[in-house]
Amino acid sequence: MTTPSIYIQPDIRRGRITLALETPETDSLSVAIPQLDITDTVQAGSNTLTFEEFDTWSFDDPKLYTLTSDTLPTIPFGMREFTIKENRFFFNNRPVFIKGLDCTTIQHTAALSDDQLNALRAYFSDIKGMGFNLLRIAVSHLTEDILTIADTLGILVELELRTSSDIDQVKVLRNHPSLVIWNALTLDIDDQALIAIDPS
Numbered sequence: 368m369t370t371p372s373i374y375i376q377p378d379i380r381r382g383r384i385t386l387a388l389e390t391p392e393t394d395s396l397s398v399a400i401p402q403l404d405i406t407d408t409v410q411a412g413s414n415t416l417t418f419e420e421f422d423t424w425s426f427d428d429p430k431l432y433t434l435t436s437d438t439l440p441t442i443p444f445g446m447r448e449f450t451i452k453e454n455r456f457f458f459n460n461r462p463v464f465i466k467g468l469d470c471t472t473i474q475h476t477a478a479l480s481d482d483q484l485n486a487l488r489a490y491f492s493d494i495k496g497m498g499f500n501l502l503r504i505a506v507s508h509l510t511e512d513i514l515t516i517a518d519t520l521g522i523l524v525e526l527e528l529r530t531s532s533d534i535d536q537v538k539v540l541r542n543h544p545s546l547v548i549w550n551a552l553t554l555d556i557d558d559q560a561l562i563a564i565d566p567s
Contacts, residue, residue: 373398375434375542376567377446379459383417384444386434398436421446423459424544426500429521431544443518445544449567458523467501468494471527479512488516495522503550506533506540517545525550534560541565 373396374387388396388411399406403418422430424445434442450457456465479487494502501523504513507530517524525548528534534556540546541564549561 372538373434373436373439373442373542374538374565375442375444377444377448377544379421379423379446379448381417382419382421383415384446386414386416388412388414396436396438398434400432400434402432418446423447424518424521425459426521429519429544431518442542443515443544444542445518447544449523449547463500465501465523466499467503467525468499470502471505473504473513479510484512484516487513488520491516491520491522495520501525501547503527505529506536509536509540511540511543514540514543514545518543521545523547527551528556531556534564537561537564541567 372389374389376385376387378384386398386409388409390396390411395408395410397406397408400416403421405416405418407414407416409416421432422428424430424447429445431443431445434444448457448459456463473487491502499522502517503525505527509526514524522545524543524545526540526546528537528549528551537549549565551558551561
């Protein structure tokens, strides 16, 4: 049996998310966003959930929402937009100067202990305090805990894909609001294949 997968694409301009339910076995799924008091039933394929009010995920206030269901793990997500227009980066509709730090030497491929999580959270907080707003990390050195920390601190992440097997992680990690760039420059990967998995 194939595990159902959900992809959440936020749209802060229209105040909604596009939710793609990818599964061959389930025609529909009941979902909820408790923080917004929203419950709905989504169908296999593309669905739209509209919000009357919401807070954006930002550097200063990284607001996280959660999508819950009876059969899938809880999925944290944030309402944010990261785009490139006129050769400039835009974050939540405003131009932003990216100050990134190469953290590809960080290697955590197993679940982190509480002490390790606290140490990494303090390290990322210090980096943010120095004015950096983006971290570059290699997927092959990654545990999802690292992205969860970035989600809660309001730091953007660029993930470097180094091996063809790293592509399998795109679907697993794509809903993290901190994750804004997939870097596959060192691999012979079809860009359209990546975009098909993560259109954002």
